[in-house]
Amino acid sequence: MARLSDIIEDFIKTLLKESEGELELQRNDLASYFDCAPSQINYVLATRFTLNHGYYIESRRGGGGYIRIVRLDTDKDDYLFYLLKEGIGKELSEQEAVQHLQRMVEQNFISKRDAYIIKSAISDKAIAIPSTLKDGIRASIFKSILAALLSLDEKK
Template sequence: MIGSDTMARLSDIIEEFIKTLLRESEGQLELQRNEMADYFECAPSQINYVLSTRFSPNQGYYIESRRGGGGYIRIIRLDVEKNDYLHYLLSEGIGIRITEKNALQIIKRLFEQGDILEKSAYLMKSAITDKAIMIPTNLKDNIRAGILKSMITAIITWNSKKV
């Protein structure tokens, strides 16, 4: 198509670049935001944009970072194959709110499937009970969903982490 030399969007290029790096580094890498921004001649915040739109847990990635001198951004590719059910829970299973009963069921199932040890199940349950979440009742299910998803992301991340 003449004249439509669709310049690839920079965000897509950065996305690919990161994914290539990840392939070369067993699914885990650290980068400097400013270095990246420099390399791609873009605003530093564009790196955040790429990360938040293309590297969410939902999409199979987890981001850790630290500010200050010696700061970094760490990107971990989650092994969604091996953590099938866990990943399903994140992307569709849980949603924006969940009752105590449902949450407890999920945790029970995680234990029964061998995703977590009994002790971890016990710990997780303690974090999402109505008693633990001290806030007006109408909000508990929302908070619970956030905490449960965060814990599940942690489990997947742990399972995916390099030694």
């Protein structure tokens, strides 16, 4: 018997296909649809819809709350997608980050202005914590920015 988590994963991916890569759902609805604990939805999201997998999750609690799942656009830019999935590991130095940004500008994926803003966000000065932690934070911030850039939603 296929694991429920896999079934839920497939279900969400089907929904995403039908809705062109962007989807808002109610955790409790989905849980009761599959007759499982609500927290299992979180488990599925945490293990199969991470940034590294190419998905971006947003959510809100309270009345009218939701979970929003965005499939990042693979076609948009292979290099960025590669960076997000494999090119950036657990840590990223300032120097490496700047090199990535340079290349992104050269490839015309972001403007010089974008690069300048992003650089300011991930600079050593901005990340004012003990240096042992810096590269880890920088990696996660950089990935988060890549996800935003790859996000389908052009309006934003």
